[in-house]
Amino acid sequence: xxxxxxxxxxxxxxxxxxxxxxxxxxxxxxxxxxxxxxxxxxxxxxxxxxxxxxxxxxxxxxxxxxxxxxxxxxxxxxxxxxxxxxxxxxxxxxxxxxxxxxxxxxxxxxxxxxxxxxxxxxxxxxxxxxxxxxxxxxxxxxxxxxxxxxxxxxxxxxxxxxxxxxxxxxxxxxxxxxxxxxxxxxxxxxx
Numbered sequence: 568x569x570x571x572x573x574x575x576x577x578x579x580x581x582x583x584x585x586x587x588x589x590x591x592x593x594x595x596x597x598x599x600x601x602x603x604x605x606x607x608x609x610x611x612x613x614x615x616x617x618x619x620x621x622x623x624x625x626x627x628x629x630x631x632x633x634x635x636x637x638x639x640x641x642x643x644x645x646x647x648x649x650x651x652x653x654x655x656x657x658x659x660x661x662x663x664x665x666x667x668x669x670x671x672x673x674x675x676x677x678x679x680x681x682x683x684x685x686x687x688x689x690x691x692x693x694x695x696x697x698x699x700x701x702x703x704x705x706x707x708x709x710x711x712x713x714x715x716x717x718x719x720x721x722x723x724x725x726x727x728x729x730x731x732x733x734x735x736x737x738x739x740x741x742x743x744x745x746x747x748x749x750x751x752x753x754x755x756x757x758x
Contacts, residue, residue, distance in 0.1 A: 581605060582641045584684065585612055585668035585710045587676035588657035589665025595739045596724035597656050597744045600754040603644025608636045609716040609723070612678050618714050627670045633680065633733060636713065644682045644751060646684060650677070650691040652748055654723060656740045660702040666736065675703075678710035 577583060588594045591609035598607045611624050614631030624631045637649060657665055659675045677688055694705045696728060715721075724737045745752060 570594055572707060573601050577638065578605075580640055580642060581638055582646065582684075583636065583638050583680050584646060585610075585634050585636045585678040585680070585713065586649075586653050587612070587634070587674055587678070588653055588659075589601040590668050590674075590732075590736070591633040591635050591720065591731065591741045592723040593665075594609065594653070595722070596733075596737050596741050597652065598635055598637050598649070599722070599725075600637075600741065600753055601649065601652060601748075602639045602750050603642075603751075604637055604649075605640060606638045609700060610634055610636055611672075611716060613676070613708060613711050614730065615712070617712070621717055621720065624656040625670070627672060627730075631714075632674050632676050632678075633672050633716075634676070634713075636715075637702045639688045646687050648748075648751060652744060652751065653677075654695045654698075654703075655747055656744055659705045660699050662704045670734065672676075675705040676704060677706070677707050677708065677735075678713075680710050682709075689743055692709075711733070 588595060595607050595609050598604050611619050611631035612634045614629040616629040619629045619631055623629050663671045663674050665673050724733050727733050
């Protein structure tokens with residue numbers, strides 16, 4: 568049985584944000600490449616079921632969103648930088664869908680752990696609203712009922728780069744990040 572990380576083990580200078588940008592394979596693959604990101608865990612949040620399975624979440628009946636929990640060093644990468652990457656690598660204007668992935672589990676969401684993060688999050692969300700003509704549907708809520716996804720979902724893109732979804736959906740999002748945010752890409756030695 569998987570147990571939730573409440574709260575996860577954080578170092579004295581670490582921070583945490585949980586992001587839903589469609590399929591967690593995509594968002595995980597990108598954030599693992601961001602300098603200052605210490606770990607990324609695929610999981611499920613803000614639903615009603617304890618310890619849901621992937622199949623349960625995909626049914627759309629648990630209320631959970633597919634998310635990544637990003638632990639980062641704010642002295643290396645800011646929450647603002649992470650959120651700017653987030654708003655670039657997914658479409659925050661489509662309700663409950665990312666491309667062909669449709670359902671409430673694929674909603675765009677920012678799930679915070681500390682109220683102190685709210686001012687910074689709201690500023691980036693306001694900027695995203697302006698950039699997208701007021702069409703951003705990203706939800707902003709405290710993280711609740713978070714559960715890690717099954718082990719086979721963790722680091723999925725690295726283990727299955729030739730799989731069709733990875734090659735045609737995940738890889739272009741990674742490439743978009745690498746081209747647009749060169750200053751935030753981890754050095755090869757630190758990956």
